[in-house]
Amino acid sequence: GAGVSQSPSNKVTEKGKDVELRCDPISGHTALYWYRQRLGQGLEFLIYFQGNSAPDKSGLPSDRFSAERTGESVSTLTIQRTQQEDSAVYLCASSLGHRRTSRYNEQFFGPGTRLTVL
Amino acid sequence: AQKITQTQPGMFVQEKEAVTLDCTYDTSDPSYGLFWYKQPSSGEMIFLIYQGSYDQQNATEGRYSLNFQKARKSANLVISASQLGDSAMYFCAMRESPYNNNDMRFGAGTRLTVKP
16 A cells, blocks of 8 residues: 555535544655545645644635644544535645655645535 | 636547647746646546746656746646547646745646547
8 A cells, every 4th residue: 555545435424513534645755735626626725734744724714624643644634513515525645745846746646535514 | 816727627639639738827936846637537636747847848758748838837738649548637736936835736627528
């Protein structure tokens, strides 16, 4: 398993419940990204981690969204009090890190978690 | 302001023909990178090609080439000899100077359909 993995692959929840989405990046990748993709739309940037810190949280849509990363590895994206508009595929990506616009900034994506809020 | 613009929501191409997918970008940063990703119906994002703002030559990767016109701020993807398996969503993305803005901005995508 050399790729980015995400779990669960599908999550159905009721409005108002909290959900936690997990991302396991490629080993050795210091940068980790979360995106949201609504049906038929492009990718919406949510948050970025360099190591365990998140220098850019500007994309989080509301204070119901939070993310953390530990051990420069696994990251969790938590959505509290889910709403129907949170329904989307949540994609995680990792990259080797932080080089000046070099090829090493290529992001490798996980398969995504499809979240459905009823 | 929109950083990445893909003006073609959908494109059709005949199998074995070439197709160009448009992408324009907006940045005042002299140092940036441009990426194209493919997303088939399975949902995975597949990296295709990369172009750095200082690269002198247009990037090529097999049947993919990037028509980089820096003055016009365009980075069109050219797929030669289209195959049925090329049918997918294609996203253009940009990363600006990593010291100030570390995220990757994506366009809205173009859905390519290859006809037999």
